[in-house]
Amino acid sequence: MPKISVIVPNFNHSSFLNKRIESILAQTYQDFELIILDDCSTDNSSLIIEKYKRHPKVNQIVYNKVNGGSPFKQWAKGILLAKGEYIWIAESDDFAENTFLEICLKMLEANNNLGFVYTDSNIITEQKKTGSFKIKKAEKYHSDKWDNAYQINGIEELKHSLIKTCTINNVSAVLFRKKAIENVIAKTYDYKYAGDWLCYMLICTKHSIAYIPDALNNYRSHSNNLTKKSDNNYLGMRERIKARNMCMHHISDTEASLKRTANILNWKEFRAIFGGFIRGRIKVSDFFNTLILCFS
Known part of the structure; x- marks a missing residue:
C-alpha cells in the first residue's frame, strides 16, 4: 500500500496540468499513488492526462461524463479511491516544491494527534512570483503568527483565526491524515466555495494541526479561482x-x-x-x- 494518495481534481486547467503533474512526480518522497479526476473538462485536459496513463505512479484516472458542480464532490471521490494513510489534494492549477511531501509527512508522522499539516504558498500571477500568503496575512491581520512553525490544538486555532475566515489559503498546501478528512468530507457535498474551510474547521474540532512557514506550494492567482469568485458573492x-x-x-x-x-x-x-x-x-x-x- 502507498503511504500517501495524491488526488488531482481537474476542470479545464489544461494549460497548468502538465506542470502540476510533473511537480508531483518530482517529489523527493516517492511512496505515493496518483489519482487524477477530470470533471468533464471541455479543453484538451484529457490529451495531457492520457500521456500519464501508463506511468507507474498513476493508479486511477476517472473522467466524469457530467460536471459534478462542486470541487468537493471530486475530493470525496478521490478520498474514496485512495489507498494511502495520508491525502494530498493537489489542485490542478497549482504546483509544488519537490520537498513538499517529505517535509509535511515528517511532521505528521511525529505527532499522531495532528489532523493535517499546511505550509505557506508562493502566489504566482502570469508566471511571476508576486509574494506569499505569509506576507499577505501579516499585512491583513497585523500578525506575525505565520512567520514561524507551530503546532496547536484545533480549538485554539479556531479561536485565534480560523473561525473568522479561511486562513489556510490553498488546499494544495495541505497534507491530511486520511482518517481525519474522510470523517468530514461528506458534509461538504452541497458547498461550492466554502467546503475546504468547513473541512479544516471540522478537523480542528477533533485534532491538533501544524504549520510550516516555508513556501512549499505555489498557488496560481487567476480569474477562474473559485476563492476569488466567492469573496463578494x-x-x-x-x-x-x-x-x-x-x-x-x-x-x-x-x-x-x-x-x-x-x-x-x-x-x-x-x-x-x-x-x-x-x-x-x-x-x-x-x-x-x-x-x-x-x-x-
Whole structure:
C-alpha cells in the first residue's frame, strides 16, 4: 500500500496540468499513488492526462461524463479511491516544491494527534512570483503568527483565526491524515466555495494541526479561482454562515466565547447580504433562507 494518495481534481486547467503533474512526480518522497479526476473538462485536459496513463505512479484516472458542480464532490471521490494513510489534494492549477511531501509527512508522522499539516504558498500571477500568503496575512491581520512553525490544538486555532475566515489559503498546501478528512468530507457535498474551510474547521474540532512557514506550494492567482469568485458573492457569504454554524454544532457548550464569536461573525455576513437584498441584488427567497440559517 502507498503511504500517501495524491488526488488531482481537474476542470479545464489544461494549460497548468502538465506542470502540476510533473511537480508531483518530482517529489523527493516517492511512496505515493496518483489519482487524477477530470470533471468533464471541455479543453484538451484529457490529451495531457492520457500521456500519464501508463506511468507507474498513476493508479486511477476517472473522467466524469457530467460536471459534478462542486470541487468537493471530486475530493470525496478521490478520498474514496485512495489507498494511502495520508491525502494530498493537489489542485490542478497549482504546483509544488519537490520537498513538499517529505517535509509535511515528517511532521505528521511525529505527532499522531495532528489532523493535517499546511505550509505557506508562493502566489504566482502570469508566471511571476508576486509574494506569499505569509506576507499577505501579516499585512491583513497585523500578525506575525505565520512567520514561524507551530503546532496547536484545533480549538485554539479556531479561536485565534480560523473561525473568522479561511486562513489556510490553498488546499494544495495541505497534507491530511486520511482518517481525519474522510470523517468530514461528506458534509461538504452541497458547498461550492466554502467546503475546504468547513473541512479544516471540522478537523480542528477533533485534532491538533501544524504549520510550516516555508513556501512549499505555489498557488496560481487567476480569474477562474473559485476563492476569488466567492469573496463578494452571495452564495459565498451564505456558505460561510452555514459552515460556521455546522462547526459550532461540533463544539462543546463549554466553549461559549467561541460560539459567541461565530454568531457575531455570522450576523456581520448577514448584514452584507441584507444590503444586497435592499439593493435588489438578492432574491427574496434567498434572503429569507439565509435569515433562517442564522437562527439554525
